[in-house]
Amino acid sequence: MKLSTYIIRRVLVLIPTLIGLSLIVFLLTRAGGINMIIASYINPHLPYAVQRAMLIKEFHLNDPLWVQYYYYMMGLLQGNWGYTRTAIYSGPVTTAISMFLPNTIQLSIVAFIIAVVIAIPAGQESAVRKNSFVDQFSRFIAFVGISLPVFWLAQILSEIFATPTISPALNILPLSGTVDATLMAGVPWINSIGVSSPTHIMMIDALLHGDLPIFFSSIRHVILPAATLAFTSIAGIMRYMRASMVESLNQDYVKTARSKGLPEKVVIKVHARKNALIPVVTILGLLFAGLLGGVVVIEDLFSYPGMGLWTVDAILGYDSGGIMGTTIVFGLILVTANFIVDLLYAWIDPRIRLGE
Amino acid sequence: MAEQKKRNPRIESFILTLKILFQSPASVFGVVVVLFYIAIALIDQFDPSLIGLTNVNYLTPNFTIPEPLPPSPAHPFGTVYPGIDIYTGILKAIRIDIGFSVFVVVFGSVSGVLIGIISAYFGGWVDEIVMRITDIFFSIPYLVLAIAIGFFMGRTLLILSVGLIIIWWPIYARVVRGQALSIKEQTYVEAARASGVGNTKIMFRHILPNTLAPIFVQFSFDLATIVLTLATLNFIGFAPSNSFLPDMGYLSAIGYEYAVVGDWWTIVFPGFGLLLFALAMNLVGDGLRDALDPRLRR
Numbered sequence: 001m002k003l004s005t006y007i008i009r010r011v012l013v014l015i016p017t018l019i020g021l022s023l024i025v026f027l028l029t030r031a032g033g034i035n036m037i038i039a040s041y042i043n044p045h046l047p048y049a050v051q052r053a054m055l056i057k058e059f060h061l062n063d064p065l066w067v068q069y070y071y072y073m074m075g076l077l078q079g080n081w082g083y084t085r086t087a088i089y090s091g092p093v094t095t096a097i098s099m100f101l102p103n104t105i106q107l108s109i110v111a112f113i114i115a116v117v118i119a120i121p122a123g124q125e126s127a128v129r130k131n132s133f134v135d136q137f138s139r140f141i142a143f144v145g146i147s148l149p150v151f152w153l154a155q156i157l158s159e160i161f162a163t164p165t166i167s168p169a170l171n172i173l174p175l176s177g178t179v180d181a182t183l184m185a186g187v188p189w190i191n192s193i194g195v196s197s198p199t200h201i202m203m204i205d206a207l208l209h210g211d212l213p214i215f216f217s218s219i220r221h222v223i224l225p226a227a228t229l230a231f232t233s234i235a236g237i238m239r240y241m242r243a244s245m246v247e248s249l250n251q252d253y254v255k256t257a258r259s260k261g262l263p264e265k266v267v268i269k270v271h272a273r274k275n276a277l278i279p280v281v282t283i284l285g286l287l288f289a290g291l292l293g294g295v296v297v298i299e300d301l302f303s304y305p306g307m308g309l310w311t312v313d314a315i316l317g318y319d320s321g322g323i324m325g326t327t328i329v330f331g332l333i334l335v336t337a338n339f340i341v342d343l344l345y346a347w348i349d350p351r352i353r354l355g356e
Numbered sequence: 357m358a359e360q361k362k363r364n365p366r367i368e369s370f371i372l373t374l375k376i377l378f379q380s381p382a383s384v385f386g387v388v389v390v391l392f393y394i395a396i397a398l399i400d401q402f403d404p405s406l407i408g409l410t411n412v413n414y415l416t417p418n419f420t421i422p423e424p425l426p427p428s429p430a431h432p433f434g435t436v437y438p439g440i441d442i443y444t445g446i447l448k449a450i451r452i453d454i455g456f457s458v459f460v461v462v463f464g465s466v467s468g469v470l471i472g473i474i475s476a477y478f479g480g481w482v483d484e485i486v487m488r489i490t491d492i493f494f495s496i497p498y499l500v501l502a503i504a505i506g507f508f509m510g511r512t513l514l515i516l517s518v519g520l521i522i523i524w525w526p527i528y529a530r531v532v533r534g535q536a537l538s539i540k541e542q543t544y545v546e547a548a549r550a551s552g553v554g555n556t557k558i559m560f561r562h563i564l565p566n567t568l569a570p571i572f573v574q575f576s577f578d579l580a581t582i583v584l585t586l587a588t589l590n591f592i593g594f595a596p597s598n599s600f601l602p603d604m605g606y607l608s609a610i611g612y613e614y615a616v617v618g619d620w621w622t623i624v625f626p627g628f629g630l631l632l633f634a635l636a637m638n639l640v641g642d643g644l645r646d647a648l649d650p651r652l653r654r
Binding site: 016017020021023024025028029031032036143144146147148149150151152155156159289290292293296297300311312314315316320323324326327330331334335338 | 489496500501507508509580584588604612620631634
């Protein structure tokens with residue numbers, strides 16, 4: 001099978017998943033009752049009674065569920081995602097997404113990079129020196145990593161690095177926002193709601209415009225939440241890399257490489273590691289799911305204005321429009337991440353597409 | 357001697373599992389800590405006065421001294437606003453948190469195992485549909501889905517637990533299905549079918565017992581994950597701030613405001629209570645994985 005055929009097949013599998021995702025969100029919103037559905041579409045700037053009658057008509061709320069699903073999906077596809085009213089933002093859900101999603105993507109990508117950069121070499125080292133002190137220590141760290149309550153780790157780190165009353169010497173990092181507000185004022189490529197152009201991701205845009213102060217400020221803001229988030233997924237990647245590397249070191253091609261007299265470094269780096277990385281790619285999608293769960297708590301604790309902080313504010317403010325929007329968007333992020341991982345896997349390992 | 361030979365092979369196998377499990381000091385530590393937590397949960401349930409607890413369903417506030425007090429002989433872990441003793445709070449929370457977790461994992465695993473085995477045994481379109489449904493559940497991060505279910509269906513412990521059961525069965529369905537697919541091709545299953553044994557009996561007598569090892573491993577990891585998930589949900593606001601729900605996430609949440617101004621004990625102890633249980637449960641799961649691995653048993 002050609003790679004292009006594989007991609008087309010994989011896109012076709014996406015369709016039932018996306019329909020299922022929308023069905024789950026749809027059924028949940030209906031379970032909340034008619035007032036909750038209406039509340040998520042009410043424009044806060046217009047009178048309530050008029051809108052209620054209009055919304056019942058527009059979304060056919062008195063008709064059977066499958067009719068309602070049709071109009072619900074029509075609404076979503078036409079960009080009518082309703083309104084959100086939370087402490088951090090009040091207005092259309094789509095605008096809120098455009099504000100918060102880029103920040104969350106920035107945070108999770110930085111966290112992901114930190115996690116991979118630490119976990120892959122650590123897992124490799126554990127496998128090479130199996131049962132040594134390094135191996136036992138990394139095993140211990142891995143267990144603590146999966147057992148730590150994320151909110152607890154975030155609380156403690158924020159107290160150490162961002163609370164002047166507790167540790168004045170270590171109080172070196174900011175505890176809210178994505179960039180110092182003073183730096184953002186009057187910058188032409190940042191719009192009134194704080195979204196930068198052209199990529200919407202502040203760090204990249206700052207580099208593109210050559211604005212180093214904003215770039216460093218956004219690194220300072222993202223590093224603590226990203227490190228916390230990374231710590232939660234290091235354990236999984238590291239253990240998986242170790243298992244895969246141990247397996248790879250026992251293969252015949254590694255023995256061949258050794259017996260023909262190659263230096264150990266080359267054997268490990270070129271022969272063993274390359275093959276050990278292939279299965280690790282498959283779990284990256286799964287780990288991304290865990291990462292997104294952590295985003296909710298971590299953004300809340302570090303007041304980082306992304307999808308997670310918005311979710312928590314929506315819970316506290318009984319804001320159904322917000323929850324509906326965040327659930328769909330988190331689902332879409334995960335589906336996209338899994339899609340990319342699958343493509344990456346097929347590209348790295350030709351057996352996947354030839355085997356079918 | 358003759359009696360020993362007649363011993364049930366299941367019991368033999370169970371004893372062998374325990375022997376391998378207890379060879380690792382980490383697993384022994386895990387088992388001891390988990391048993392300790394379970395003992396506290398049972399005492400809370402049946403005779404709370406034994407460890408000096410009253411009113412185990414709510415945290416007991418003390419409005420005469422509401423401000424947080426540091427650890428002292430009277431309050432070993434200190435207190436948190438409004439005058440809640442953290443030590444007794446944690447003892448009460450153990451019952452709620454572990455009870456909730458066991459409830460979710462038992463119902464989640466039983467329904468997942470049933471669905472998974474049926475899916476693998478019948479194959480074809482049944483299998484296809486079940487697998488597409490599990491795909492859908494894996495397409496939303498579990499914490500986000502739990503938040504949505506709790507938000508739209510009600511913020512009570514019962515509804516949260518039902519929500520988490522709905523989220524958790526697909527994992528078990530997948531694990532069992534993978535196992536059952538290879539087992540149903542074995543000759544002894546074919547032999548049973550050839551001799552006229554019914555579908556139900558083949559599934560539950562011949563296939564099911566051989567799929568259980570990875571289920572137990574998954575089960576112990578999930579007990580830890582669910583405890584953390586419940587605490588997280590309550591931490592981010594599913595337990596209303598005046599609910600006095602004995603849960604370690606709720607305790608951490610009310611303590612956070614005070615921890616920021618220097619009262620470190622308000623978050624350190626509840627978080628540590630969670631960490632210790634989750635760590636122990638994960639160590640047990642890891643030990644079980646080794647003990648049930650057929651390659652290590654021979």
